[in-house]
Amino acid sequence: METGVLNLVGASLAEVAAVLAPLDPRPYRARQVYHWVTRRLVGRIEEMTDLSRTLRTGLAERAVLTDPRVVEVRTAADGTTKFLLEMTDGAMVEAVTMPMGDRTTLCLSSQAGCAVGCVFCVTGALGAGRNLTAAEIFGQYRVLVRHGRLVGTPLNVVFMGMGEPLLNCSGVFAALDLLYETVSPKRVTLSTSGIPAGFAKLQALPRRPNLAVSLNATTQEQRLRLMPVAARWPLEDLMRSLRTYPLERGRRITIEYVLLAGENDSLADARRLVRLLRGIPVKVNLIPFNPDPEFLPHLTTPSAAAVDAFGACLAEASLNVTVRWSRGREVLAACGQLRGRMARSELLPRLR
Numbered sequence: 608m609e610t611g612v613l614n615l616v617g618a619s620l621a622e623v624a625a626v627l628a629p630l631d632p633r634p635y636r637a638r639q640v641y642h643w644v645t646r647r648l649v650g651r652i653e654e655m656t657d658l659s660r661t662l663r664t665g666l667a668e669r670a671v672l673t674d675p676r677v678v679e680v681r682t683a684a685d686g687t688t689k690f691l692l693e694m695t696d697g698a699m700v701e702a703v704t705m706p707m708g709d710r711t712t713l714c715l716s717s718q719a720g721c722a723v724g725c726v727f728c729v730t731g732a733l734g735a736g737r738n739l740t741a742a743e744i745f746g747q748y749r750v751l752v753r754h755g756r757l758v759g760t761p762l763n764v765v766f767m768g769m770g771e772p773l774l775n776c777s778g779v780f781a782a783l784d785l786l787y788e789t790v791s792p793k794r795v796t797l798s799t800s801g802i803p804a805g806f807a808k809l810q811a812l813p814r815r816p817n818l819a820v821s822l823n824a825t826t827q828e829q830r831l832r833l834m835p836v837a838a839r840w841p842l843e844d845l846m847r848s849l850r851t852y853p854l855e856r857g858r859r860i861t862i863e864y865v866l867l868a869g870e871n872d873s874l875a876d877a878r879r880l881v882r883l884l885r886g887i888p889v890k891v892n893l894i895p896f897n898p899d900p901e902f903l904p905h906l907t908t909p910s911a912a913a914v915d916a917f918g919a920c921l922a923e924a925s926l927n928v929t930v931r932w933s934r935g936r937e938v939l940a941a942c943g944q945l946r947g948r949m950a951r952s953e954l955l956p957r958l959r
């Protein structure tokens with residue numbers, strides 16, 4: 608992108624007003640342009656048809672609308688559609704749409720790659736990348752909504768794609784403001800590996816999304832084996848942060864627990880999990896591991912019986928629990944899988 612030219616896709620209302628000021632300083636003009644970008648999701652400045660031709664021409668000299676480029680789209684039998692998207696510098700990320708009844712859930716990435724390195728995650732196996740900008744995050748939303756013809760339909764948005772959102776607070780929080788133009792904060796969920804330092808920033812937001820924490824372990828030793836992030840932020844600190852996290856009325860923290868055969872799926876694990884969560888308003892999502900023999904050959908999915916027994920133990924303790932088998936398995940819908948194939952089959956030869 609040309610230096611000094613504003614990408615309207617990630618621009619705040621104030622930035623839009625500043626770029627429009629020499630052309631038309633009236634506040635309602637800035638709101639008009641902002642809404643074309645954030646609500647109506649137009650792809651070109653010429654489509655802002657309630658602006659005069661002169662204003663559109665002037666705006667096009669100072670600003671652009673640049674969304675991520677769609678590299679690949681795969682749709683599974685259950686309607687889950689996975690997108691591989693390229694940023695202007697060539698960084699690749701994944702985003703997913705999942706139809707669920709009358710709503711569609713969009714899963715967005717916050718970073719291109721991830722330094723957290725969870726052992727069960729292909730993105731983690733691919734290593735660190737970079738933070739995405741607000742334009743690159745909100746651009747994913749725009750691409751997915753336009754592609755699925757979802758403008759004006761009920762949506763949920765989850766930050767469960769590539770990256771750790773609380774290690775990119777500035778990009779993610781700016782993108783949240785843009786998303787909130789059409790999606791209620793109650794319908795947005797930010798999923799984190801558990802960065803207590805990020806919780807404080809999240810708490811300070813005037814409009815907070817739902818919080819989901821990827822826990823996956825019931826002892827510090829086990830968590831350290833699965834999630835190296837536990838070395839810096841131990842399980843005990845994480846649980847203390849969750850106990851004191853101020854929740855808005857009627858909300859609960861979602862605890863995500865990826866079940867790995869022989870690692871964290873025993874009844875002893877389930878009982879420890881019950882004790883760990885006692886007194887915290889939570890709902891638990893059990894996620895049987897989505898196998899990936901190519902990138903994560905050492906990990907396997909528990910049997911359905913083991914998953915049922917684990918879930919029953921939590922339910923008996925009156926925990927609100929759901930089992931979420933990965934959707935769209937045939938389109939590699941777990942985090943990083945499509946990008947992982949790209950890394951192996953296309954990116955590596957390109958880099959040679």
Ligand code: SF4
Binds near residue numbers: 728729731732771942
């Ligand atoms: S699960 Fe999330 S935090 Fe962990 S490595 Fe993957 S993308 Fe990063």
